Amino acid sequence: MITFEAGKYQKLIKFFYKSFIALFLGAVLFITAVNYNFFWLFGGMPSLQELENPKSQEASLIISEDGQEIGKYFRENRNPVEFEELSPAIINTLMATEDARFTTHSGIDFRSMLRVVFTLGSSGGGSTISQQLAKNLFNTRTLEYGEEDPIYMGLLMKVGGLKTAIAKIKEWILAIKLERRYTKQEIMAMYLNEVSFGNNAYGIQVACKTYFQKDVKTVSLSEAATLIGLLQNPSLYDPRLRPEKTLARRNTVIGQLAKYDYITEDDASKMQESPLNLHFKVENQNTGTAPYFREAIRKEVLAALKEINESRPEEEQLNLYTSGLRIHTTIDSRMQKYAQDAVWEHMQAEQKLFYDHWRGRNPWVNEEMKEMKGFLRDAMKRTPRYRELMETYSNDEFKVWEELNRKIKMSVFSYNGDIDTLMSPMDSLNYYKRILNCGMMAMDPTNGHIKAYIGGINYKYFKFDHITQSKRQPGSTFKPFVYGAAIENEVATPCDKIIDEPVTFGEEDGLTGGTWTPQNSDGKYSYENLPLRRAMALSINTVSAKLMKALGPSKIADFAHKCGIESPLYEGPALCLGASEVSVYEQVSAYSTLANLGERNEPIMILKITDKVGNVLKEYSSSAKAAIKPETAYLMTYMLRGAVDEPLGTAEGLKRTSIVAGNEIGAKTGTTSNFSDGWFMGVTQKLVAGVWVGGDDRSIHFRSLALGQGAKMAMPAYAKFMEKVYADPSLSIEGYRKMPFLKPENLQFDFSCGTAPPDSTASN
Secondary structure (H helix, E strand, C coil): CCCCCCHHHHHHHHHHHHHHHHHHHHHHHHHHHHCCCCCHHHCCCCCHHHHHCCHHHHHHECCCCCCEEEEEEEECCCCCCCCCCCCCHHHHHHHHHHHCCCCCCCCCHHHHHHHHCCCCCCCCCCCCHHHHHHHHCCCCCCCCCCCCCCCCHHHHHHHHHHHHHHHHHHHHHHHHHHHHHHHHHHHHHHHHHHCCCCCCCCHHHHHHHHHHHCCCCCCCCCHHHHHHHHHCCCCCCCCCCCHHHHHHHHHHHHHHHHHHHCCCCCHHHHHHHHCCCCCCCCCCCCCCCCCHHHHHHHHHHHHHHHHHHHHHHHHHCCCCCEEECCCCCCCCHHHHHHHHHHHHHHHHHHHHHHHCCCCCCCECCCCCCCCCCCCCHHHHHHHHHHHHHHHHHCCCCCHHHHHHHCEEEECCCCCCCEECCCCCCHHHHHHCCCCCCEEEEEEEEEEEEEEEECCCCCCCCCCCCCCCCCCCCCCCHHHHHCCCCHHCCCCCCCEEEECCCCCCCCCHCCCCCCCCCCCCCCCCCCCCEEEHHHHEEEEEEEEHHHHHHCCCHHHHHHHHHCCCCCCCCCCCCCHHHCCCCCHHHECCCEHHHHCCEEEECCEEEEEEEECCCCEECCCCCCEEEEEECHHHHHHHHHHHHHHHCCCCCCCHHHCCCCCCCCCCCCCEEEEEECCEEEEEECCCCCCCEEEEEEECCCCCCCCCCHHHHHHCHHHHHHHHHHHHHHHHHHHHCCCCCCCCCCCCCCCCCCCCCCCCCCCCCCCC
């Protein structure tokens, strides 16, 4: 029988006891030292204020006037939600997978920690949701882009093994502090709003939309399992790149749901056999509603924030991409969709017509309709790509053109979706130069609110904005300002008659070196004595020229500027036919003055900017001012109605649609020389819209008036848009319905030269 001395037991017990006490006291001292950052060795900890107001990057939302989210500005695409908005499927799946005892621990789960220690980590991590939140919120280890955070990095954290230990202790401390200051529901919501799900999807709301095009309230249990499964490693389980791994990880999560009795084993087995059923779509600046509009207001918002930040302390500075602002705009999400659909439907048909029209020939031609030799090479030389290559190859043109003719993989635009193909840069230029583009804007003339804004056919491939950035000759859509100036200056009335005959301008009209006799679009003169209303309805050039003779260009330019044209105007005879370049934005603004009894409302796109909790930072309003006489404005709407009502009026085709009957609608078409630009302006009491269609390069266009006129190129898009607007009962309730133009109370005029207006009177 083996015996041991009692003293040896006592010594061993004392040794373990002392070691335990030493380790315990050492751990307490170490944790205390980390918490208080003794001698600045361990790095700082978040302050009480930071704990109560944790900061994370939050996308700024763009809100339509009817309360819909139409886009975002972000670096990290994050849109926080409240706990009450979360689906039970998400809540249960998160706890089953990440923290089964979340509701019972106080920030640290010692059972999980011991399990990790005794299994050497083979059973998973021991971090609770609260610890993971602390780590993500306060970057206790690294900054978001991988740099060490100087606030939390002490000298000892530069020592390899100590860095992780110190960071882990900080996370324990912060987890306990978070548990003391927030409810379990708040912690879970904060965690789900903070974490990354990959593919620039930050937070559960954006993840649901990115991977399934769903809201957090509606995701299924299987979908929740996919999303929560991504949290372990979003790159490794990226469903786009590794669907098999994603499926396996999802099934593991489903197994956890069964393990903790959220579902039965049978339900889990059935669910594990189902496919992922992804509806993947990453949000970026190219996607979503109104991308051209979002870019148009971005600079305005940045300027406003610069002004706002001047009076705020540094720690309260606002950032468009990270501060979760709410930008409330004038855009109506319904009208924007109708405008986008109308433009897409029309331009798809117009593009096919253009391809058929030029089949077998190149569409770039000169004034004589002859092909321009070397057009593509000259166009390429004007591109940044050419200049960069010339610099790269030290002006060696042979190498540059060799590079520009080398085929590479690329994705190109088409109306049937993006096409992945092999093309050289020269092939790509050849392809895109044949594509027509469009700009369309609609505005409420009574308050200046821009309701729809289409800067082009596809923002991803065509960044140039044809509403504000582009200025083109408006052609005959400028004529209402000629007629309006004549009425305003009491030179003529809508019923006065002028003979359609040649008019010649010479030196007495400011021309030098010859004369100019403008022709009508068909090159003929009818010598008919036409009332002004009918002359404008038929867009007779000679009548505009005679009014120019009577008024002089300065009065016409002045009238146009009063209405809302801001671009400089050439004050010469050709102004009467729309020779000076203007934008769609200016045209809609100016026509709106005619529809609003002569009061000009400055177009506005933003109503207000608020912070993420609703505090108003800046408000906007349109400044209405009397620009022209109310009588002139109303008579001009009567004139514009002639294009629809008069026999053979340029917009008579609108009668074939549903938008004319029971409505007063004014219109003007415009076509520039050689058919480079097709314009249409539509005017109603509550909505003024302008459409431009053409090639980005002016030498690319149709060859005939039958195809290249504004009534063919632009008017159908307007008609489709208005049909959709009038068919929407919710818009009708809000006032966007068929109605007469308001008439000045004391207007005395004999309307016998055309269709008499109803006896409508202005309310003011």
